[in-house]
Amino acid sequence: MESATEPGPEPAAAGGRHMTAPAAAPAAFRDARVLRWLAAYTCSVTGDVAYFMALSWAVARAAGPAQVGAVVAVGALPRAVLMLGGGVLADRWGPRRVLIGSDLVRAVVVLAVAALTAGAGPRLWPLCGLALVFGSVDAVFMPAVGALPVRLTSPDQLARVQGLRSLAVRLSNAVGPLLAGVALSTGGAAMAFTVSGTLFALSLAFLLALRIAPLAAAGAPGATGASVGAGGRAGAGEDGAASTAAVAEGEAREQAAGPRAPRPTAWADLRAGLRRLRSRPRLLMLVIVVALGDMCFSGPVATGLVLLTTGRGWPPAALGWILTAFSVGGAVTGLSLAVAPRVPGAGPVMAAALLVAAAAITAVGRAPTAAAAVVLGGALGAASGVASGLGNALVQRETEPAYQGRITAVTTLCTLGVSPLLLPVTGLVAAAWGPGALFAGFGAVCLTAAVLACTPVLRGIRLPGTGTETP
Known part of the structure; x- marks a missing residue:
């Protein structure tokens, strides 16, 4: 599991080369942890695409086409305003925890609106509330997505991870509209929201099965999530013993270091x-x-x-x-x-x-x-x-x-x-x-x-x- 705390002082590293000597990790396309993350990310992005189609369709039915842009803007505003704060949360709480919380909230609110729409038809104000909550959660989700890859594999695999991520986006952009279109034609906006919420729930399931190294070990210069534990594979689901050893090692270091300094505020973390x-x-x-x-x-x-x-x-x-x-x-x-x-x-x-x-x-x-x-x-x-x-x-x-x-x-x-x-x-x-x-x-x-x-x-x-x- 991830560590809930992170080192207070900024790590010292010369020239920005922080991860130059990690233990070897398997190729990203054969790494079970990377593939779990990729499956979660693909489900989440596909759910995003289906959600925006369902939202636009529902708003057009509830209030007319002229209101679609306004409701989409209601979601875009908190995403932009809260984005930097989302980055702070990803670093303070750990990207996996933030992603789990984000997918949980999105699954619950989207499925709730699906049930409401099925019972009473699309209504403008619930849809505005959904857009507001969804945009706020997006502001937390996006930084966490970017923070997670270095906790999964070694630096020489980062380009491969980005290639896999690009493939996931292209696949989601192709499949998402198709799923949403079929759902809208068969069950209306309620069905499309149900499809979207189910995809977020699937993403949540993959993330719950994902294990990564704690930042206390992974955050050291020259280390990533893949370089902690036996053979560089700590944190994987089948390697729980290695992850436990990494956590124990981090706790031993903390005890040897003495009392911990007061944790900086979120604002101080952002400024840092x-x-x-x-x-x-x-x-x-x-x-x-x-x-x-x-x-x-x-x-x-x-x-x-x-x-x-x-x-x-x-x-x-x-x-x-x-x-x-x-x-x-x-x-x-x-x-x-x-x-x-x-x-x-x-x-x-x-x-x-x-x-x-x-x-x-x-x-x-x-x-x-x-x-x-x-x-x-x-x-x-x-x-x-x-x-x-x-x-x-x-x-x-x-x-x-x-x-x-x-x-x-x-x-x-x-x-x-x-x-x-x-x-x-x-x-x-x-x-x-x-x-x-x-x-x-x-x-x-x-x-x-x-x-x-x-x-x-x-x-x-x-x-x-x-x-x-x-x-």
């Missing part, structure tokens, strides 16, 4: 995390690069594609094919990262992928035909998948385990938090200068990320096992 980020130029630059690289793909690009297809007079099916090509491209690169034995020069590869993404997204806005846009969409999905997967793996690599939740919260806030603010700008730019100018703007953002990825502080960055890192 932000100070840590500011004091680490390499980590700060990585967070900026990842945020810029992912920012446009959290919603604005999908909106831009709608405006592009309608403006060019292409059939609605063209939009579906472009989005499908984007997802397939991302799935291919996700699979490649998941099975690749190593990624030589992760930093330069990330920069090159961002450069390709900048060129592809700009070209999409200038595509002469729908077929050309489909091909470019596939290239864009592949390039952005590589950049995002490697970028997030490098951020996790450069962050001490005790700060994973807070750093993930900052990165997520800069993407999902800023994304809704860009949607009105997307419409204004397309109306004033056309979709071509809009996609050129997206390309400029990706190009900025590529340029920053080539700066000296990131130029020689590597993932463990991929070569010698430049100091």
